[in-house]
Amino acid sequence: MSYKKSHFQHPSLKRNELGLTYRDYEGSLSTLCAGCGHDAISAAVVQACHELSLPPHRVAKMSGIGCSSKAPTYFLGQAHGFNSVHGRMPSVATGANMANRDLVYIGMSGDGDTSNIGFGQFAHVIRRQMNMMYIVANNGVYGLTKGQSSATAKMGSTSKKGAVNPLADIDLATIAIDMGATFVARGFSGDTAQLVTLMKAAMAHRGFAFIDIVSPCVTFNNHKGSGYSFDYFREHAELVNMSDFIPIREDILVEVPENEVREVILHDGSMIRLKHVAHEHDETNRLDALSALHKAHHDDTVLTGLLYVDPNAEDMHDVLGTAARPLNDLTEKELCPGMSILDSINNGFR
Amino acid sequence: MKMIKSVNEFVVRFANVNGTGSASANGLFAKAMFKLGLPVSPKNIFPSNIQGMPTFYEVRVSEKGYMGRRGDLADIVVAMNGQSIVGDIQNVMPGGYLVYDNTRKLDPALHRDDITMIGIPITEICLREYQDPKQRMLFKNVIYIGALAALIDLEFQILVDLISKQFKGKEKLIAPNIHALEMGYQNVKSLVECPIGIRVRAAKNPNTEAILVDGNAAAALGAVYGGATVCGWYPITPSTSVIENFGTYCDRLRIDPVDGTKNFAIMQAEDELSAIGIAIGGAWNGCRSFTSTSGPGISLMSEFLGLAYFAEIPIVLINIQRAGPSTGMPTRTQQSDVLSCAYASHGDTKQVLLFPSSPAECFEMGADAFDFAERLQTPVIMMSDLNLGMNDHYSRPFTWSKKRPYDRGKVLNAEQLESIEKFGRYLDVDGDGICYRTIPGAHPTKGAYFTRGTSRDAFAIYTEKGEEYVKNMDRLTRKFKTAENIISRPEITKSKTKARHAIVYYGTTDEAMSETVDLLAKAGVVVDLLRIRAFPFHSDIDQFIGDYEQVFVVDQNRDAQMKTLLVNELAIAPNDLHPICNYDGLPITAEFIAQKVMALQADSAPGSKKSKASMGEMA
Numbered sequence: 001m002s003y004k005k006s007h008f009q010h011p012s013l014k015r016n017e018l019g020l021t022y023r024d025y026e027g028s029l030s031t032l033c034a035g036c037g038h039d040a041i042s043a044a045v046v047q048a049c050h051e052l053s054l055p056p057h058r059v060a061k062m063s064g065i066g067c068s069s070k071a072p073t074y075f076l077g078q079a080h081g082f083n084s085v086h087g088r089m090p091s092v093a094t095g096a097n098m099a100n101r102d103l104v105y106i107g108m109s110g111d112g113d114t115s116n117i118g119f120g121q122f123a124h125v126i127r128r129q130m131n132m133m134y135i136v137a138n139n140g141v142y143g144l145t146k147g148q149s150s151a152t153a154k155m156g157s158t159s160k161k162g163a164v165n166p167l168a169d170i171d172l173a174t175i176a177i178d179m180g181a182t183f184v185a186r187g188f189s190g191d192t193a194q195l196v197t198l199m200k201a202a203m204a205h206r207g208f209a210f211i212d213i214v215s216p217c218v219t220f221n222n223h224k225g226s227g228y229s230f231d232y233f234r235e236h237a238e239l240v241n242m243s244d245f246i247p248i249r250e251d252i253l254v255e256v257p258e259n260e261v262r263e264v265i266l267h268d269g270s271m272i273r274l275k276h277v278a279h280e281h282d283e284t285n286r287l288d289a290l291s292a293l294h295k296a297h298h299d300d301t302v303l304t305g306l307l308y309v310d311p312n313a314e315d316m317h318d319v320l321g322t323a324a325r326p327l328n329d330l331t332e333k334e335l336c337p338g339m340s341i342l343d344s345i346n347n348g349f350r
Numbered sequence: 351m352k353m354i355k356s357v358n359e360f361v362v363r364f365a366n367v368n369g370t371g372s373a374s375a376n377g378l379f380a381k382a383m384f385k386l387g388l389p390v391s392p393k394n395i396f397p398s399n400i401q402g403m404p405t406f407y408e409v410r411v412s413e414k415g416y417m418g419r420r421g422d423l424a425d426i427v428v429a430m431n432g433q434s435i436v437g438d439i440q441n442v443m444p445g446g447y448l449v450y451d452n453t454r455k456l457d458p459a460l461h462r463d464d465i466t467m468i469g470i471p472i473t474e475i476c477l478r479e480y481q482d483p484k485q486r487m488l489f490k491n492v493i494y495i496g497a498l499a500a501l502i503d504l505e506f507q508i509l510v511d512l513i514s515k516q517f518k519g520k521e522k523l524i525a526p527n528i529h530a531l532e533m534g535y536q537n538v539k540s541l542v543e544c545p546i547g548i549r550v551r552a553a554k555n556p557n558t559e560a561i562l563v564d565g566n567a568a569a570a571l572g573a574v575y576g577g578a579t580v581c582g583w584y585p586i587t588p589s590t591s592v593i594e595n596f597g598t599y600c601d602r603l604r605i606d607p608v609d610g611t612k613n614f615a616i617m618q619a620e621d622e623l624s625a626i627g628i629a630i631g632g633a634w635n636g637c638r639s640f641t642s643t644s645g646p647g648i649s650l651m652s653e654f655l656g657l658a659y660f661a662e663i664p665i666v667l668i669n670i671q672r673a674g675p676s677t678g679m680p681t682r683t684q685q686s687d688v689l690s691c692a693y694a695s696h697g698d699t700k701q702v703l704l705f706p707s708s709p710a711e712c713f714e715m716g717a718d719a720f721d722f723a724e725r726l727q728t729p730v731i732m733m734s735d736l737n738l739g740m741n742d743h744y745s746r747p748f749t750w751s752k753k754r755p756y757d758r759g760k761v762l763n764a765e766q767l768e769s770i771e772k773f774g775r776y777l778d779v780d781g782d783g784i785c786y787r788t789i790p791g792a793h794p795t796k797g798a799y800f801t802r803g804t805s806r807d808a809f810a811i812y813t814e815k816g817e818e819y820v821k822n823m824d825r826l827t828r829k830f831k832t833a834e835n836i837i838s839r840p841e842i843t844k845s846k847t848k849a850r851h852a853i854v855y856y857g858t859t860d861e862a863m864s865e866t867v868d869l870l871a872k873a874g875v876v877v878d879l880l881r882i883r884a885f886p887f888h889s890d891i892d893q894f895i896g897d898y899e900q901v902f903v904v905d906q907n908r909d910a911q912m913k914t915l916l917v918n919e920l921a922i923a924p925n926d927l928h929p930i931c932n933y934d935g936l937p938i939t940a941e942f943i944a945q946k947v948m949a950l951q952a953d954s955a956p957g958s959k960k961s962k963a964s965m966g967e968m969a
Contacts, residue, residue, distance in 0.1 A: 055794060056794075057790075057791055057792075057793065057794045057795070057798060058791050060635070060790050060791075062631075072800075073800055073812075077798070078794065078795055078798050079790075079798055080788075080790035080791070080798050080799065080800075080801070081798075081799075081800040081801065082631070082634060082800075082801045082802075083800060083801065083802040083803065083804070084627070084630070084657065084803070085627075085653055085654060085657050085803060088623060088624070088627045088653075088654065090624075090627075091582065091619065091623065091624035091625075091626075091627025091628050091630075091631065092627045092628075092630055092631035092634070093631060094582070094617060094619075094624075094627070094628050094631060095580055095582060095617075095627065095628035095629060095630060095631025095632035095633070095634075095635070095639060096631035096632065096634060096635040096790075097631070098580045098615040098617065098628065098631070098632055098637070099579070099580050099615075099631070099632040099633075099634075099635035099636060099637035099639065100635045100636065100637075100790070100791065102791070103635075103790060103791050120620055120621065120624075121620070121623075121624055121627075123620075124619070124620040124624065128617070317615075320612065320615050320616075320617075321610075321611055321612050322611060322612050322614075322615050323606050323609075323611040323612060323613050324609075324611065327579040327580060327613065327614070327615060327632075327637050328579075328635055328636035328637045328789065330577075330579060330613055332577060332755060332756045334613055335577040335579065335604070335613065336575055336576075336577060336750070336756075337574065337575065337603045338750065338752075339749070339750045339751075339752065341603065342575070342748050342749070342750050345571065345748065346561050346747040346748055349561035349562055349563040349747075350384075350560075350561055350562070
């Protein structure tokens with residue numbers, strides 16, 4: 001088996017506004033298990049960034065520890081990445097964003113990394129309204145340590161070895177809305193088209209955008225009795241809405257029957273077009289979104305699609321009142337007040 | 351009864367109830383001494399409590415410049431707390447003075463014949479003069495300051511000027527404060543003959559350059575001057591005021607003149623883990639970033655400190671040490687995090703430490719730390735302590751040279767990346783163990799890499815190959831060696847005559863040192879001094895230690911942590927260094943050090959010093 005990835009690009013590959021092809025957004029060869037849902041998520045990130053024409057080097061990939069946190073190596077090879085410590089990616093991402101508000105931040109985490117060891121950091125990065133796309137590859141199980149349940153594992157579900165999970169499960173989408181996230185969606189690693197749309201909208205959104213992505217673990221959590229197997233998801237998933245993302249630069253005057261469609265204009269002028277499927281909750285109403293999620297949990301169903309969005313959200317820098325220019329661009333001239341001011345400070349201490 | 355007679359050399363101890371505004375009045379007294387040009391050393395010895403418990407404030411005035419705690423009984427005690435008065439009366443030096451509130455009559459059994467007891471009906475005066483309950487409480491403190499002024503012959507106008515300066519912009523408060531001072535001043539004059547034998551005079555040769563400031567304000571100002579822009583933090587005594595001061599100075603000095611936006615970002619995090627994570631993220635992204643904490647925070651930050659060491663992220667951490675372990679004595683001072691910081695985190699880790707001893711040094715090191723961190727691409731921990739951080743100190747002023755550009759270290763910009771064939775984040779191009787780094791977003795196709803806490807090769811690619819791991823770990827060792835000659839050098843003070851003994855010390859022990867040397871000289875013991883200012887240890891330290899028959903190492907912790915670090919890092923035979931450890935949570939005194947030195951040097955027979963080779967021979 002070769003670990004070298006081919007860099008061959010077929011001349012007919014579609015080029016985006018930057019003249020880059022899909023392949024310019026790829027990373028190195030994945031070392032995850034064959035069939036792992038996380039690889040599909042990586043592919044969706046590649047496609048979403050390509051379609052948005054993001055310069056790859058202007059993206060920062062932040063992650064913690066776990067199978068999911070390894071995944072950023074497998075997309076956007078020209079972007080810097082930071083594989084930090086278990087459950088603490090949100091604080092590192094916060095500091096990075098404070099230093100340079102102009103990069104696009106993609107946080108990639110897992111259910112253990114977010115709902116167990118990093119639950120506190122997850123809650124607080126949302127409270128700070130950091131402008132980032134935070135995705136959780138959620139399979140309810142610890143992969144690298146071989147099969148322990150995480151806090152998103154459904155109560156009463158069984159592990160591969162047959163142990164019943166006696167503990168209550170955490171629904172990260174509900175928590176995210178509760179903590180004040182201003183963009184919350186849920187996708188499925190098996191539905192790339194929906195994922196790409198949700199990711200594009202999440203990256204266009206200003207503020208904290210969260211996507212809970214059900215991503216079955218083919219090795220440790222794809223058996224009968226699991227709450228995160230392909231079969232379980234297909235039986236229990238309920239699509240809330242079909243969405244289209246229309247970037248600001250595209251003509252948005254596509255004809256659609258108005259009564260079926262809800263349009264949400266994001267801060268940058270781009271638009272999400274939502275078509276309700278089974279549910280009728282108002283995606284811009286926090287209470288509506290929360291009650292739909294609670295009801296689904298009660299009914300043992302999993303809602304997917306865009307669950308909540310506040311298109312006029314503020315972000316962390318609005319709250320902090322930081323300069324528009326990235327702080328890491330400031331020089332000694334702007335930062336050091338000099339000796340004459342120090343003289344007057346000295347005098348104040350006399 | 352023989353009364354104490356002393357001009358410009360004395361200790362006043364204030365005993366108050368905390369939360370009654372006494373620290374501000376007591377600080378006013380210290381500032382008045384400073385205004386006379388006298389070296390003054392105030393120590394606020396406070397409880398971990400907001401209101402109601404005994405709190406003490408000691409002011410040592412010493413024209414000779416002895417700034418350590420004197421540590422024995424006080425010449426004057428101001429006793430304002432019924433809970434602690436029994437002990438407070440015992441704390442007066444024979445021949446000294448007790449000023450107390452006699453609104454409630456003192457138990458006659460507490461009376462002492464060998465001191466002068468001055469009862470002023472302070473509560474009664476306040477009840478008569480003020481209606482507002484808060485004022486009744488606050489002005490008690492101002493009244494005894496007025497009384498002290500009369501007793502020690504302090505020019506009243508100095509207090510008036512200080513009050514006027516303090517309440518600039520709140521002029522309504524000036525007159526009632528001065529009135530309170532006057533009531534104390536006049537009242538005590540009617541009770542005893544003023545002035546008493548303990549007096550102040552304007553200093554003969556005042557140091558007009560000196561400033562009176564606490565180390566935390568100085569460290570914060572150092573961070574401002576050093577160009578820090580990203581700060582994550584979590585409140586903890588005694589480090590909180592570092593960040594509060596940083597915020598205040600930034601609000602004053604770092605606001606964009608055009609649109610009023612901030613050229614800095616401070617985030618109060620949910621805990622210390624997050625606080626240091628924020629600093630690491632900021633530093634990774636090219637900002638000078640820092641956090642500040644104390645012992646429990648150091649424990650929590652340990653995992654991240656290992657990441658920053660291994661992933662080579664240049665953060666600054668300011669540690670204001672307090673008495674541990676665990677919550678320990680959270681409002682008492684110690685130097686007890688030396689080892690936990692030097693080797694912070696699991697695995698083979700070593701961290702760069704700086705040891706400031708004065709506010710001026712907190713400022714300088716507070717700025718230098720960012721240069722060192724970025725030059726070395728590693729965390730730099732500045733090891734202050736509660737005594738230095740929270741008490742005002744008589745210090746040389748802050749200075750900043752124009753000829754001191756920031757040293758941003760080895761960072762490749764887009765242009766430089768363009769000219770490189772292949773970028774390797776962990777390639778030791780210069781052989782000093784320090785590699786070239788890039789800031790995210792710098793170049794479209796070159797310089798991107800994956801920062802990680804896992805093992806990697808020179809091109810930042812994950813690897814578990816043993817030889818690659820060893821290569822990287824050895825390079826980090828090489829880098830740490832390079833650090834010795836970049837960070838602060840030790841300060842060596844030689845005596846005029848040849849010394850057979852030497853004292854090695856660091857941090858706030860410095861303030862007790864000139865007095866220690868004089869005490870020892872009186873007893874016929876000549877000592878040379880070495881003050882450690884940084885870890886890893888400079889070769890001068892090893893050389894110095896080898897030059898003496900007996901070397902004492904002074905630590906303000908139980909386990910002689912600096913001695914242990916010296917023994918471990920310099921391969922010195924453990925018995926060649928004699929530990930002197932003070933760990934009661936109060937700043938160390940010259941008397942304590944001198945007595946220990948005397949005892950230890952008397953014990954040692956000539957020629958008992960073991961050679962350095964002895965360790966090697968044993969192995």
